[in-house]
Amino acid sequence: MGTLWFWIVALMLTGYVILDGFDLGVGIIYLFVARTESERAQALRTIGPVWDGNEVWLLAAGGTLFFAFPLLYASAFSGFYLPLMMVLWLLILRGVSIELRGHSPDALWRSFFDGLFTFSSVLLTIFFGAALGNVIRGVPIGADNYFFLSLWTNWRTGPNPGILDWYTVLGGVIALSALSLHGALYLAMKTEGHLERRALHFARRIWIATVALTLIGLPATVLARPASLNNYKGHPVAFLAPLAVILSVVIMRVTMGIRSRLPSFLASCAYLGSMMIGAATGLFPVLLPAVGTQGQDLTIARAISGPHTLRVGLAWWCVGMSLAVMYFCVVYWLFRGKVPTDAEGYGH
């Protein structure tokens, strides 16, 4: 049962990364790729009806984590106190900038929210990447199962790490590069004209950086937490995940040349998905590894909720998520295709 919930939470987080990933990505490249007012409005219209639903994946994953692994939720959320609060502030600023921009025709008002949108998207992406880096590297869990991390210490992994060290910063940079690529491919798929061409051009360039960073990231992970390899050694079938990473990166590049924009975007989804699955495989059955000598890893067995809670939870989770996936299919189907260039303002 614990294993099942581990993968359910991992799956929901992966869903979040893929879905909210592209609208974060659009935010990162927005200032640079969309130059005129009509291009900016066009770029915002590609994510307008969906960004908020994408963000719900984070909330739903958080809620599921809360009731399936209360100890992990309590320990991690209080331990990452300051960075989480900053993430919350950035989420607020980002939501506000997307929705309120269109409420005044004033150029100054709009350029303020444009800047805020890119600023918050960039920082959020770096934070999420660094957060994932922290989870993979491990944190100094104490005997009471809690910890509290400073934002930085000596920038090194080891017994006394900070939220930011060379490894987690690398995680942030990888996330920034991968999601801007993801966003660029999405934008190219949903728009036409100059905007499409510029997004595609950007995607071609950032692809190189993403490949390079991914290649650095894999050995760096082994260096930061050698135990990540245990599952791979024990079950060679797990090597399918890194294989899928490489395969999807290649397909992504090849399909950028063809007429249809969908395949390269899907390849980017597959890339993000297999990165996440690969990371989860490296962790399992640990939820949050401990560094230092005081405490133990937070494992599935130690953090899992009571048996009755989990059984009931599974029943409604299946029903609820099937419904949710259905809504997403309806919405994405209805807003399929490129966004029109001539429509008046951003929905308001």
Next chain:
Amino acid sequence: MGLALLIVVLKTIALRSTDLEKQAKYDEAARFWAKIFAINFLLGVVTGIPMEFQFGTNWSEFSRRTGGVIGMPLAMEGIFSFFLESAFLGLFLFGERRLSRRFHWLSAVLVFVGSWISGFFIIVTNAWMQHPVGYRLLPNGVYEVSSFTQLLLNPWAWLEYTHNMCAAVVTASFVMAAVGALYILQRRQGPYGHIFLKLGVYAGIVSSVLQVFPTGDLHGKYMAKNQPTAIAAMEGLFHTEKGAGMIVMGQPNYESQTIDNPFRVNKVLSFLIYGTTSAEVEGLDHFPRDQWPSTLPLLFYSYHIMVGLGTWFGLIMAIAAFYLWRGKLDSARWILWCLLLSWPLPYIATTAGWMTAEIGRQPWLVFGLIRTSTGSSIHVSAGNSLFTLLGFLGMYTVLSLLWIILVYNHVQQGPETPTPATHPQSLTA
């Protein structure tokens, strides 16, 4: 949440009408309120996300021990309601030209359903903290759900939910009636002043009455049975009394344990709780000091503000409804002025109501199980909490100002002159 219901009403009238002009009018009215709904929804979403995270960040001990219970309704809220709400709000706001009339109406209904489901699950969570049921303590000191049905059918949850949803409708009705009154007083926006005023007053009278009776009344009685300390403190009843009176106004004096300058109505409290004027009501002296709600005067005032405003809502809406029925409301300027000036009051009353519930539960985090002082995060220092509290304070101040400016501008601009909506004939229907 209340506004979602009123938008559904407007869309339904538009959909059922065969008169093209009326259709266009009500569709535009719905569009006008949908924009305000969108602003509110956005601010609700971005300020709501922190709430879910704060269980873990600031109340980690509480989360660790009760996650197996309250994590469940919280996760269900995300999965059953937020997905529904956000997906169909996107369709509702952006899809009017892509969808058929019927499907656009349906998306409004689903946004409404989503937001009301969300309210339910969050209140199930709160109700469990007020009145824990259907749980069991595991050997490692954490709680888990022992009965899912008991958790969802917690009587406290249903009383609190209906009371709260009425409050939501009251708020939306007052805002809508106020905008209608404004347009009529200013003699502008043509037919919309009447449409808003009429819907606001009708929804307002129904919800204001339901707010007091039966939801408020039953909630109070149930509370008297299960949280007698809270009732005693809310009413300012320091000493156990037979035929206890109700204090309409006064200032609780903690030191002398009396009410200063009381304005008392004899025997009413006994009657309200037990149905007879002679029943004995337990005062605070009946309970050990360490179980008294910690900030007593604040609780007393919150409760009295809520009740006082609730009475005002019923009164003004009843008068307005009477004039509306007689067809004289448009010329009764003093009522229109009252409605216009009353729009902020339901926000205050709702806040006061929540303060009553939350302070009344003190000193408990989960009533009778976990004390508030033992629930917080062990390693988060006070300095860190203050830092983030100030951050949120600043952020929310800016958001409130933005909200006021945007809604004000939108109301000033008003609905557009009706033009028949261009729906494709059959895309989905």
